[in-house]
Amino acid sequence: MRRWAILILTFAMPLTSPMACGGDGCLRNxxxxxxxxxxxxxxxxLRDAPAANGGEGGEDSTPTTGxxxxxxxxxxxxxxxxxxxxxxxxxxxxxxxxxxxxGAGGEGGAIGGEGGAAAGAASDISLGGAL
Amino acid sequence: MVAAAAAFGLVGLAREAxxxxxxxxxxxxxxxxxxxxxxxxxMQWRRARLRxxxxxxxxxxxxxxxxxxxxxxxxxxxxxxxxxxxxxxxWMARDFGVWAGLTxxxxxxxxxxxxxxxxxxxxxxxxxxxxxxPSFQAMPLGSDTPGDSVLIWALLNAGVRFxx
Numbered sequence: 001m002r003r004w005a006i007l008i009l010t011f012a013m014p015l016t017s018p019m020a021c022g023g024d025g026c027l028r029n030x031x032x033x034x035x036x037x038x039x040x041x042x043x044x045x046l047r048d049a050p051a052a053n054g055g056e057g058g059e060d061s062t063p064t065t066g067x068x069x070x071x072x073x074x075x076x077x078x079x080x081x082x083x084x085x086x087x088x089x090x091x092x093x094x095x096x097x098x099x100x101x102x103g104a105g106g107e108g109g110a111i112g113g114e115g116g117a118a119a120g121a122a123s124d125i126s127l128g129g130a131l
Numbered sequence: 132m133v134a135a136a137a138a139f140g141l142v143g144l145a146r147e148a149x150x151x152x153x154x155x156x157x158x159x160x161x162x163x164x165x166x167x168x169x170x171x172x173x174m175q176w177r178r179a180r181l182r183x184x185x186x187x188x189x190x191x192x193x194x195x196x197x198x199x200x201x202x203x204x205x206x207x208x209x210x211x212x213x214x215x216x217x218x219x220x221x222w223m224a225r226d227f228g229v230w231a232g233l234t235x236x237x238x239x240x241x242x243x244x245x246x247x248x249x250x251x252x253x254x255x256x257x258x259x260x261x262x263x264x265p266s267f268q269a270m271p272l273g274s275d276t277p278g279d280s281v282l283i284w285a286l287l288n289a290g291v292r293f294x295x
Contacts, residue, residue, distance in 0.1 A: 027168035027175060028275045028282060030210050030240045038277040040171030 154195070156188045158202070158262060160290015167283040168276065179284055180206040187295070188220060196222050200230065212236045212275075226252040226260070234268050236275065242282065244270030258294035263287070 025042045026032055032044035039045045166179035186202035198220040206212045218232025228250050235243040246268025254260040270282040 025170075025175070026277075027166060027170055027177065027280075028240070028242075029277060030212055030236075030275050034210070034239070038170055040278055042170040042172045042175065 152192045154190050154192055155295040156190075156292055157185070157295050158188070158290060158292050159185045160262065160264075160288050162204070162264075162286050162288035164284060164286035167285075169280045170277045171280070179286060180208040180212075182206045182286075182288075184288060184290070186216075190220075190222075198222060198228070200232070206236075210239055212240070212242075213238045214242070220250070226254060234270065235273070240273065240275035242270045242273035242275040244268055244272060244282070246284070248286075252292055260292045261289065262292045263289050 026038035026044050027042070029037045032038055035047060036044040037047050160183075162179075162182045162184055164179045165176050167174060167176045169175065182204045184202050184204035186200060188198050188200040190196075190198035200216075200218045200220050202216040202218070204214050204216070206214070214234065214236035216232055216234040218230045220228050220230040222228035229247070230250065231245070231247040233243070233245045235241065246266055248264055248266025248268075250262055250264045252260040252262050264287070266284070266286050266288070268284040268286070270276065270284065271279075276282050
């Protein structure tokens with residue numbers, strides 16, 4: 001019994017000792033509470049402490065994205081003897097300049113195939129995609 | 132004939148596999164000591180946090196001098212931290228060995244390093260004993276140390292060791 005008492009005292013004493021780890025100072029960040037860290041002065045300080053001069057202002061938040069104009073793709077030529085497939089309507093390129101202006105339109109679709117004339121007007125109509 | 136040869140081979144393999152066995156020893160104890168570091172104001176020492184540790188040692192019955200050990204520990208003071216240690220042990224005698232290994236904590240902050248130490252066992256019977264384990268470890272890596280400082284542990288662990 002006495003042996004156990006000595007054992008308990010031996011291990012419990014450091015918990016209440018003035019030499020106990022920590023105190024006011026710190027050696028490790030985990031010595032401090034979760035919102036603080038150990039500074040180079042050996043004291044716990046707030047992790048995100050504001051700068052003394054109030055900090056710098058933020059950047060402007062109006063991004064400018066330059067648009068890229070894309071031209072329309074030309075239609076494919078029709079097979080000889082049949083009506084050529086007309087070029088599909090081309091989509092106007094979307095573009096914007098630095099100031100957000102409208103982009104230039106894409107080029108028109110390609111002309112229908114050569115055979116389109118022979119096959120008659122039943123073939124798809126080619127629409128120019130210019131806007 | 133083929134079946135007999137296969138059976139003979141299997142028996143041979145089984146005997147060979149059976150020849151080497153892993154011996155396991157469990158450990159459970161407490162530890163503390165001194166903890167030193169330089170946050171920027173010079174080297175400072177204080178008592179290390181009390182820790183509870185447990186682990187296992189593995190060694191072959193054919194080569195009992197070499198062993199690998201794994202320890203997990205929890206520092207129970209301040210903000211409790213959780214860590215582990217893997218070590219290579221060289222047993223110079225049945226009840227005394229030296230070791231070196233890697234140590235780290237993973238929560239609430241990370242801390243990594245390595246160290247060395249020795250283990251002395253006071254046997255109580257065939258499978259149970261008390262271990263006393265002084266060690267020295269340096270921890271230069273991780274988010275737990277302020278700046279580029281190195282945390283140093285001079286620890287003394289003690290507890291129960293038992294065969295598994």
